Amino acid sequence: MERTPWWHDAVVYEIYVRSFADASGDGVGDLPGVRSRLPYLAELGVDAIWLTPFYPSPMADGGYDVADYRDVDPLFGSLADFDALVADAHALGLRLMVDIVPNHSSSAHPWFRKALEAPRGSHERDRYMFRDPAPSDGGSAGREPNNWVSVFGGPAWTKTPDGQWYLHLFAPEQPDFNWRDPEVRREFVDILRFWLDRGVDGFRIDVAMGLIKAEGLPDTEPGFGAKSPIWSQPEVHDIYREWRRVLDEYPGVRAAVGEVWTDSPEDLALYVRHDELHQSFNFAWLEAPWSATAFRKVIDETLTAVPAPTWVLSNHDVVRHPTRYGEGSLDPAAGLARGCAAFLAMLALPGSAYLYQGEELGLSEVKDLPPESRQDPIFARSKGELLGRDGCRVPIPWSGAAPPYGFGPGGSWLPQPADWAGLTAERQAADPSSTLSFYRRALATRRSLRGTLPDTMAWLEAPGDALFFTRGKLICVINCGEEPVRLPPHDQVVISSGPCDGTDLPPDTAAWLLTE
Missing domain, CATH: 2.60.40 (Immunoglobulin-like)
Structure with missing residues (x-):
């Protein structure tokens, strides 16, 4: 019997599938590529891996626009590849979590296509957030239903040919589900069961605080607080209580961690009550500047409010932390040194830690990607004013002296820097003073102390x-x-x-x- 649930103090490694390892040679990472690198992750010393979306998708937002929640996009492999990956991970003692995207689907999802074809007021439209236009200043209908804006920039509404509007908190290709519709709730319970039946150990829940919107969809002001009509509505907790009951039905320990952006640790704690999610990401730690005062404040507030804390420094949505910590420093190496120090401090804290692929190699943000290579919708929707998230998603280097550094037999979907030869996993594994060797020692030391602290x-x-x-x-x-x-x-x-x-x-x- 386990002393505590595995997730309680696990080290979880995020794999951005498109950028981890490419087995097919098309320049895009895939599930067979991940499978080939599982021994590397076991040797690194992590307890679990989390896969970003690999489902069928038009890739308007890197796979977070899902067209089919029960299959694998051919770009990434097949269900047979997924099953083999689960089996190999478990054989190596690694748990496997998958990303679930419940706030929105792809506009190519069969449900949304049917909704566009259906009339106003139909059940097909009730699955999404279709609304009539708001009256314009002149008294005639025509405006967006409210003032909500997309997280990616611009309005959060797109007009349909029949004059209605549909809500998309992200890209227009990502229409929001209506979680007040019972069929949506039943559908996602079935989706959870589909992947649990295939052996997954848990889920990372995308935009976990956004599923329910306030009745009437009133205008809003910026922020993630409880007063927002967009985020953290009380009814969202009923959804996670239902999901927790599903997870608890399965043998072993299946866990769920929420992507929850909030304005306070108290609000964050609501998601991890005993009958809801097991964990929620603690983004306050990620957002803290390089400062003992700032770190202490986050630690105190987190441990006071949250019973099962998580700690994370980077992920696929933010600038890599060595780059963040190095900004403003006169020493170009300071960012990496601070990143390693913050990582070691993070591992010493009670709770679990989430790592982002490539941080164990000391990778920094790639800021000079050519505009024509960028694929993040944030870059396009801001007309290039915002660089978006591609800089932290550049495929990681495995071996060799030139791109694609062993990423795969072809190129890479985003160009890699020409000076990464010294950062490859192969080179660093042979160097006891490398960042990779430090990460391995730190994780081994943490594991040796597990159960004694x-x-x-x-x-x-x-x-x-x-x-x-x-x-x-x-x-x-x-x-x-x-x-x-x-x-x-x-x-x-x-x-x-x-x-x-x-x-x-x-x-x-x-x-x-x-x-x-």
Whole structure:
């Protein structure tokens, strides 16, 4: 019997499938490619993997526009490839989670195509958010139903040929479902069961706070708070209570983690009550600047409000954290040093940690992608004013001295930098001083301490812009300042993210210390 559920303190590795490994040679990552690299992930020392969407899709938003929730897009392989991937992952001791996209479908989904063909007021349209236009200032109908804007920029409404409008909080190719329709709820319960029956260990839920919209769809102001008519409506929790009952029916422990953007940890905590989701992403940690004060505030607020915390520094939607931490620094290497220090501190905290592919290689954001190669709808909808998320999605380098660096037998769907030869997994695996080797040591050290540390922590007094905290016999120290700081009393330095003489901790460095 497991001491605690596997997700409680798991390290989960996010795989952006399109950019991980390409077995077919078409320049796009796929499920057989992922399968071929499972031994690498097992050796890295993670407990689980999370796959971004691989379902049939027109790819208007990298697969987050799903046309069929019960199949694999030929671009990524087949259901047989998926089944083989699950089997191999489990054989290596890796859990496997898949992305579920319940807020919206693709405009190519059969339901939406039928909705466009159906008349106003039909059941086919009730599955989505179709609305009549609002009166214009002149008194005649014609305007969008309200002032909501798309997360990707521009209005959140598109007009249909018969004069109605449909809601899309993201791209026009991603119409929002109407989660007040019972058929939508039944459909997604069936989708969950389809993948649970194939052996998945859980789900990452996209836009988990957005499924229910306020009655009447009133105008809104920016923000994710409880007052928004778009996000975190009370009825959304009924959906996750139903999903939790489904997950609990299956043998073993099947888990769900929500992508929940909120304005407060208290609101975040509502999603992880005992009968709802198991976890919810803690984006406050990701958004915190390089500052001991900021880190401590996030840690205190999170551990006070959330019973099963998660910690994450990067994902497929944000600028990679070494780049974020390095902005404004005079030292070009500072971003990576800080990234490694934040990673080590994150692993020491109670709860689970989520990693994003390539961070173990020290990859930074690719900012100079040519405009013609960019595929993120944010770039197109902003007419190039916003670069979008392609810079963190560049296929990762595996081997060799030139692109595509072993990504696959062909090229890569986004161009890789010409100076990544020194960052390949092959090169770094042979270098004990590399970022990859550090990640492997850190994850192995964390695993060796699993079960010996309490789920609580306590602060120690720390000088300057540093943090010192304890979890039982473990002391974690991180120096966000510009000067070395004296280490607290200890018996052993177990691991550090940079040089550490056992007496002082240099700037931009973290370390784990043990006391007898």
